[in-house]
Amino acid sequence: MKKLFAILAVMGVLSFGMTQTAMAQDSTATAAPAQTEQVAAADEAAAPAVVEEGGLHKELKTKFIEGDAGFMSLVAIALVLGLAFCIERIIYLSLAEVDVKKLMAKIEAALEKGDVEGAKTICRNTRGPVASICYQGLMRIDEGLDVVERSVVSYGGVQAGYLEKGCSWITLFIAMAPSLGFLGTVIGMVMAFDKIQQAGDISPTVVAGGMKVALITTIFGLIVALILQVFYNYILSKIEAITSQMEDSSITLLDMIMKYNLKYKK
Numbered sequence: 001m002k003k004l005f006a007i008l009a010v011m012g013v014l015s016f017g018m019t020q021t022a023m024a025q026d027s028t029a030t031a032a033p034a035q036t037e038q039v040a041a042a043d044e045a046a047a048p049a050v051v052e053e054g055g056l057h058k059e060l061k062t063k064f065i066e067g068d069a070g071f072m073s074l075v076a077i078a079l080v081l082g083l084a085f086c087i088e089r090i091i092y093l094s095l096a097e098v099d100v101k102k103l104m105a106k107i108e109a110a111l112e113k114g115d116v117e118g119a120k121t122i123c124r125n126t127r128g129p130v131a132s133i134c135y136q137g138l139m140r141i142d143e144g145l146d147v148v149e150r151s152v153v154s155y156g157g158v159q160a161g162y163l164e165k166g167c168s169w170i171t172l173f174i175a176m177a178p179s180l181g182f183l184g185t186v187i188g189m190v191m192a193f194d195k196i197q198q199a200g201d202i203s204p205t206v207v208a209g210g211m212k213v214a215l216i217t218t219i220f221g222l223i224v225a226l227i228l229q230v231f232y233n234y235i236l237s238k239i240e241a242i243t244s245q246m247e248d249s250s251i252t253l254l255d256m257i258m259k260y261n262l263k264y265k266k
Contacts, residue, residue, distance in 0.1 A: 072220060074180050079224040082173030085166050086231035093163065093238040098128040100245045104252050107134060111260045116141055129159035129242065130249045137253050141260070148257055152250045159246065163239045170235070174228045181221020188214025 103126055110119035116138060123135035136155040137148045192211050 072184075072217065075177055075184075075217065075220050075224055078173045078177045078180060079227065082170055082177070082224070082228040083231070085169045085173070086228065086235065089166055089170070089235045090231075090238070093235065093242065096128045096163065096242055097238075098126055098130060100130055100249055103131060103134075104249060104256075107138075107253070108256050111256050112263075114260070114264050116260075129156075129163065130245055132159060133246055133250060134253050137250075137257065141257055145254065145258060145261065149254060152253065156246050156250060160243055163242060167232070167235065167239075170228060170232050174225050174232060177224035177228065178218075178221040181218040181224075184217025184221070185214040188217065 103122070106122045107119045110116070110122060120135060120138050123131045123138065133152055133156050137152045140147050140151050188211060192214070
């Protein structure tokens with residue numbers, strides 16, 4: 001949890017700084033006097049590459065500011081929090097991955113020598129859920145194969161819960177981002193109808209502002225949901241891979257314990 005809060009705080013500061021910078025640049029550009037056509041043409045000719053490189057970035061900042069600060073800030077917060085949970089899960093799952101074949105080979109070599117304590121030491125010194133499951137099975141090696149199997153299955157369920165911890169929050173922000181966008185759309189439409197009522201005229205210039213806010217908030221909400229969905233699917237693929245390793249290792253461990261019992265407990 002400390003790592004999660006640290007990541008969340010850093011990303012929040014960065015997001016706030018980027019938003020403040022974008023708003024400051026927009027206000028400066030609005031307050032500055034218009035340049036002459038000759039100066040603008042000279043600047044464009046002098047640095048065309050810089051304009052092309054920063055075009056998309058500036059356009060995104062401009063659209064973010066135009067999309068109503070209230071709802072766009074909520075969408076940005078959903079993105080920051082969702083990415084914080086995604087990064088925390090990716091770090092946790094990356095640390096949970098080990099060379100399973102090498103680990104099981106070491107455990108098998110120790111059991112073939114009858115060194116159960118050595119096998120336990122190998123599991124204790126190895127991180128990840130696979131090593132933890134093997135350790136739980138080796139702790140009950142003298143209680144019978146059925147007890148070992150139940151222990152491995154039960155502890156495997158606990159480890160699977162640890163792997164999926166926090167994923168529900170990611171799905172929450174995936175659903176929340178487009179919902180906030182659609183909420184901005186509805187409010188933008190209400191703003192447009194309010195302007196129509198005040199002006200008493202249905203002209204494009206009257207409703208353009210509200211419609212623009214409505215469309216921009218929807219677009220950014222969908223973009224945030226798509227970004228988080230990509231990260232979420234990557235996390236699910238890592239969880240499935242580790243879970244598959246846990247199941248294979250459990251079966252392999254039971255076979256090793258069976259051979260150990262046949263060899264040393266006749």
